[in-house]
Amino acid sequence: MKLKNYITLSTITASSATVVVVTLVIFYLLQVSYHDGLRARGLELARVIAHDPHVITAVEQHNQNPTISNLNAYIESIRQRTDASYIVVVDKQALRLSHPNTERLNNTFIGDDIYPALRDGGEYSTFATGSLGLAVRNFSAIERNGEVIGVVCIGYLADKVSSVILHERLQIGLLIAAVYLLGLCGISAYRYKFKQTFFDYEPEFIVNKFREYELVFNSIRDGIVVVDKNMHITMINDSACQVLSMREFERHEYVRHPLSRYSSTLNHLLLDGDKVFSQHEVTLGNVNHHVNIYPLNIGKVFSGYVMAFFVNLTPNEMEKELAYLRSYSSLLRSKTHEYSNRLNVLSGMLQMENYQQAIEFVQQETDRYQLVVNRIVRTIADSAVAGILLAKFNKAEEMGVKFTVDQDSSLAIYDRNIAEKLVTINANLIDNALLAAWQNRKQVAPLVSLYISDRGPHIIIEVEDSGSGIPPHLEDKILDFGVSSKQGDETCGIGLYLVNQLVEYLNGSIDWERSGNHTTAFSVYLDKKECIYES
Numbered sequence: 308m309k310l311k312n313y314i315t316l317s318t319i320t321a322s323s324a325t326v327v328v329v330t331l332v333i334f335y336l337l338q339v340s341y342h343d344g345l346r347a348r349g350l351e352l353a354r355v356i357a358h359d360p361h362v363i364t365a366v367e368q369h370n371q372n373p374t375i376s377n378l379n380a381y382i383e384s385i386r387q388r389t390d391a392s393y394i395v396v397v398d399k400q401a402l403r404l405s406h407p408n409t410e411r412l413n414n415t416f417i418g419d420d421i422y423p424a425l426r427d428g429g430e431y432s433t434f435a436t437g438s439l440g441l442a443v444r445n446f447s448a449i450e451r452n453g454e455v456i457g458v459v460c461i462g463y464l465a466d467k468v469s470s471v472i473l474h475e476r477l478q479i480g481l482l483i484a485a486v487y488l489l490g491l492c493g494i495s496a497y498r499y500k501f502k503q504t505f506f507d508y509e510p511e512f513i514v515n516k517f518r519e520y521e522l523v524f525n526s527i528r529d530g531i532v533v534v535d536k537n538m539h540i541t542m543i544n545d546s547a548c549q550v551l552s553m554r555e556f557e558r559h560e561y562v563r564h565p566l567s568r569y570s571s572t573l574n575h576l577l578l579d580g581d582k583v584f585s586q587h588e589v590t591l592g593n594v595n596h597h598v599n600i601y602p603l604n605i606g607k608v609f610s611g612y613v614m615a616f617f618v619n620l621t622p623n624e625m626e627k628e629l630a631y632l633r634s635y636s637s638l639l640r641s642k643t644h645e646y647s648n649r650l651n652v653l654s655g656m657l658q659m660e661n662y663q664q665a666i667e668f669v670q671q672e673t674d675r676y677q678l679v680v681n682r683i684v685r686t687i688a689d690s691a692v693a694g695i696l697l698a699k700f701n702k703a704e705e706m707g708v709k710f711t712v713d714q715d716s717s718l719a720i721y722d723r724n725i726a727e728k729l730v731t732i733n734a735n736l737i738d739n740a741l742l743a744a745w746q747n748r749k750q751v752a753p754l755v756s757l758y759i760s761d762r763g764p765h766i767i768i769e770v771e772d773s774g775s776g777i778p779p780h781l782e783d784k785i786l787d788f789g790v791s792s793k794q795g796d797e798t799c800g801i802g803l804y805l806v807n808q809l810v811e812y813l814n815g816s817i818d819w820e821r822s823g824n825h826t827t828a829f830s831v832y833l834d835k836k837e838c839i840y841e842s
Contacts, residue, residue, distance in 0.1 A: 309509060310509055310510055311498050311501050311502055311507075314498070314501070315494060315498050318494050318497075319491070319494060322487070322490055322491075322494075323487075326483060326486075326487050329483070330479075330480065330483055333479055333483075334476055334479070337472065337475055337476065337479070338472055341468070341471070341472055341475070342443060342468070345443045345445075345463045345468065346432040346443065346445060348390075349391065349432065349443065349444075349445030349461040349462075349463065350430050350431075350432060350445045350447060350461075352389060352391065352394075352445075352461050353430065353445050353446065353447035353459040353460070353461045354430060354447045356382070356385065356394065356396070356447070356459045356461075357447040357448065357449045357450075357458075357459045361378075361381060362378065362381075362382075362396060362449065362459070363449055363451055363456070365377065365378040365381075365396075365404060366378075366396060366398050366404060366449050366456050366457035367451060367456055369398045369402070369404055369457075370398045370399050370400075370456055370457070373398070373400075373402060373413065374413075376404045376412065376413070378396060378404045378405050379404065379405040379406065379409060379412060381405075382394050382396055382404075382405035383405065383407065386407070390463075391461050391462065391463060392407075392439065392442060392462050392463050392464040392467055393406065393407050393439060393442075393460075393461075393462045393464075394459070394460070394461055394462075395416065395459075395460040395462070396449075396457060396458075396459050396460075397416045397421065397425075397457055397458050397460070398456070398457045399425065399455070399456055399457060400415075401415050401416040401421055401422070401425060401458075402414070402415060402416075403415075403416060404457075406438075407439070408438075408439075411438060416437075416460070417436075417437050417438045418433075418435050418436070418437050418444070420433040420435050420444065420446070421446060421458055421460065423446075424446040424447070424448045424455070424458045425448070425455060425457075425458055426455075427455075428448040428450060428455045429448060430445070430446060430447040430448065431445075431446055432444065432445045432446070433446070434465075437462065439462070439464060440464055440465065440466065441464070441465040441466075442462040442463055442464045442465055443462070443463045443465070443468065444460055444461070444462045445460070445461045445462075446458055446459070446460050447459050524542075524544050525544050525545045525546075527544060527546065528546055528617070529546060529615050529616065529617040530544065530546040530547035530549070530550045530551075530596075530615065530616045530617065531543070531544045531546070531547055531613065531614070531615050532544075532547050532566065532573070532613075532614045533603065533611065533612070533613050533614075534566050534577065534611050534612050534614070535610060535611040536609060536610055536611050537565075538565055538566050538567065538574060538577060538578070539563055539564065539565055539566070540561045540562055540563070540564055540565075540566055540569075541562060541563075541611065542562075543558055543561045543562075544558075545558070547616075548561070550591055550596070550616070551569045551570055552569060552805055552808055556808070556812075560812070568808070568811065569808065570591070571787075572589050572590075572591065573589070573591075573598070573614065573616075576589065576598060576600060576614075577600065577612050577614070580600055580602075580612070582602045582609055583602060584599075584600065584601055584602065585599075585600045586598065586599050586600070587600070588619065589616075591616075594618055595618070595619045596616045596617065596618055596619055597616065597617055597618075597619040598614060598615070598616040599614070599615045599616070600612055600613075600614050601613040601614075601615075652668065653665055653668060653669065656668060679697075679700050679710070679711070679712060680697065680700075682712050682714060682716075683696050683697060683700075683712055686712070686714070686716040686717050686718070687716065687717075687718045687759070688718060688719050688720045689718055689719065689720050689721055689726050689729070690720075691723075691726040691727065691729070691730050692718055692726060692729050692730055692733060692759075694730075695730045695733055695734050696712065696733065696737075696757070699733075699734065699737045699738070699741070702741065703741055703755060706741055706745050706753075707745070707748070707753065708741050708744050708745055708748075708753040708754070708755055709752070709753065709754045709755070710737075710741070710755050710756075710757075711754075711755070711756045711757070712756075712757050712758075712759075713756065713757065713758040713759075715758070715760065716757070716758055716759045716760055717759075717760050717761065717762055718759050718760070718761050718766075719761055721838055722838070725813075725838045728809045728812070728813065729766070729768075731805060731806070731809055732768060732806050732809055732810070732831060733757075733759070733768060733770075735802035735803065735805055735806050736768065736770040736802075736806060736829050736831070737755065737757065737770055738802060739772075739802050739803065739829075740755045740770050740771070740772035740774070740827075740829075741755055741772070742774075743772045743773075743774025743775070743776075743827065744772045744773045744774050746774060746775070747773060747774045747775045750775070751773050751825070752773070753773055754772070754773040754826075755770065755771070755772045755773070756770075756771045756772075757769070757770055757771075761835060764834075764835055764836075765815075765832045765833060765834060765835060766815075766831075766832070766833040766835055766838065767830070767831070767832055767833075768830070768831040768833075769828060769829070769830045769831075770828070770829050771822070771826050771827065771828040771829075772826060772827055772828075773825070773826050774826075774827055776821050776825075776827045777819070777827065785803060785819075786803050786804060786806075786807040786817065787804065806831070810831055810833065813833045813834060813837045813838060814833070814834040814836075814837045815831060815832050815833035815834055815837075816831075816832050817829065817830070817831050817832075818830050
């Protein structure tokens, strides 16, 4: 069954069931309410007649002389001005003093429901059969000097009551039927609109199409960003994520955020546009990109832009990129060879059964790591952050830079998404510090120190290095995309930019200063309310 037919059938079934239940409840409440109204009116009328002096006198005389009664004409005149089917007044012996049928005067009242009133007094209602048929009967005792001398009975025949209720039910039924038909018309209109909106496609087909489009969208090697007319990102593919933040943000984290938060250069291109197609050459980082901007119009209404950009490399730039990758590959091979040699040395010692020398060799390799490793394990509870600090310590050892972790450091365990962002912040700050300290090694012994703590309302990360500092002409824009004091590397200018983006995402702040010890310290403060502890 198609979805629109299923929804239509389900809606009609649910609506019909609701209408039936509501109608039955309304009919029942109408009947109960009408009967309650008859009882209330009947008891009130019986009470008034029971206190009528003319009625009291006539009943008292009839008790003394059962043949004398001129009350029937008086009672009938009252009945004709009301909606009561009959008004019967009886004496203490339950003999009728009034009745719509004069032939039944002075006969005994039919029904045992009158005797409680004759015996105990008071007033009440019953539903019983009399000489005229089934009726709602209301009784009120007639008293004289505290003694019950007779009873007034006000009756409403069931046939008459049923006809009135049937008439009311018919009117209510017609109203409910009209509302029900109106609902069916609304369902039909909804079904037609549903068909027009989805082009008679089924949800499974639409979902599959969206998945296909998403796969195609993300497989495009060119970066694509879609923004609305307020310059907020609505769609972005993986290639664009790679360019804007090296994929440190998930795609869903870009959505509904302003483009200026990730690239002021691209945002300015859109702001300067005239809602027409345009092409531009821009530099993102140290890499030139070709950007195509397409206005997005739905009908005749402008709703945003689609922006596609790709690297515009010259042959020389491609050659430099290839040379960089080759040198990096050579570095990896040399490191692999170095550790292979160490393993071979250890293997040889064990084969010659020089166990003590093997132990000393392993101890020599591990002693230099033990202090920092113990401190990281003891103070950093989050395994992801601890792992990246150990990795950076190893990198510092390879570079010949002394790397220390403050003994007062402390960090709890956080949600995986937050931990990944803390890893990126620490990794980029430490990488920059290691490179700055190493480049300034001829002037001062290279040193990098780290302090990280979350004891207070903020997560504090401080990285200090012995580098030469930030050039004065870059001080105001060192956190911008593509700005770096390093030369000759197309990937530089990204680290501090990513740190700044993540800090803003976590509602924090970043600052740096040149200390009196001729060191450079970067300080990051993150709001712990924006960070989720792991449960």
